[in-house]
Amino acid sequence: MKTKRLKKLGVMFVATAMAVVMTSVATITANAHDSDRWGGKTGYNTANLRFNINSSALIQGPSVTPMVNVGTYSIVRCDVQGWNGVSRGVNITDVNRGLSSGTNTIQVHGVWRRDGVLGYVDVYDSNGTFLTDTTRNNNGDWHRAVVFMNTNHDDWLQGGVSNSVGTQRVRKTFIHEVGHVLKLRHPTCNSRAVMHQGFPFVLGGNNSLITPFRQHHDEINLRMKWGSL
Numbered sequence: 001m002k003t004k005r006l007k008k009l010g011v012m013f014v015a016t017a018m019a020v021v022m023t024s025v026a027t028i029t030a031n032a033h034d035s036d037r038w039g040g041k042t043g044y045n046t047a048n049l050r051f052n053i054n055s056s057a058l059i060q061g062p063s064v065t066p067m068v069n070v071g072t073y074s075i076v077r078c079d080v081q082g083w084n085g086v087s088r089g090v091n092i093t094d095v096n097r098g099l100s101s102g103t104n105t106i107q108v109h110g111v112w113r114r115d116g117v118l119g120y121v122d123v124y125d126s127n128g129t130f131l132t133d134t135t136r137n138n139n140g141d142w143h144r145a146v147v148f149m150n151t152n153h154d155d156w157l158q159g160g161v162s163n164s165v166g167t168q169r170v171r172k173t174f175i176h177e178v179g180h181v182l183k184l185r186h187p188t189c190n191s192r193a194v195m196h197q198g199f200p201f202v203l204g205g206n207n208s209l210i211t212p213f214r215q216h217h218d219e220i221n222l223r224m225k226w227g228s229l
């Protein structure tokens with residue numbers, strides 16, 4: 001009888017200890033950071049956003065294997081819309097191939113670079129003035145955002161990785177750049193996030209904070225910015 005009771009107490013103690021651990025983990029991951037997000041809420045409507053992926057972003061140079069090819073496009077299309085269902089203020093209604101423009105249409109273009117930059121987003125104010133990294137933070141009401149994807153095949157395969165890893169990098173970069181369009185910045189904290197800058201797959205230098213897909217911390221920041229569901 002006594003032994004049984006002790007056992008029960010022991011179980012209760014373990015359960016309490018686990019609850020404490022779980023609470024502290026939840027507290028750490030549940031923190032959103034203001035520095036992880038840009039200001040402003042108008043300019044374009046994130047609750048009714050379209051993406052147009054231009055053919056220049058889908059086709060590589062003539063002598064190399066297409067990285068973001070037509071086959072990859074259907075995957076990337078899902079990745080872009082994968083930001084839906086997180087916040088009531090974010091709804092990407094459509095992802096198309098083409099060049100149609102409009103207030104709520106985000107264009108994705110290809111650009112040939114040789115500096116290892118895989119993707120980036122340019123933003124403009126209501127006058128069409130380009131906002132630098134510094135000014136975009138002060139003028140949060142961007143009226144236009146344009147995504148650029150590097151079409152240099154070699155840059156995607158930095159570190160001598162395989163084509164399939166290159167494709168994973170393409171997907172990560174698309175997800176990451178769409179996060180920027182939704183006004184998420186590079187996290188300043190040590191939470192795992194797709195919004196960290198860099199490769200999630202680097203030979204000999206992998207940073208485990210950089211993830212290929214959206215993480216809990218990205219979602220929390222998005223909800224803090226645009227509201228919960």
Ligand SMILES: [Zn+2]
Pocket residue numbers: 031032033036187188189190191217
């Ligand atoms: Zn953070």
Ligand SMILES: [Zn+2]
Pocket residue numbers: 176180186195196197
């Ligand atoms: Zn970035």
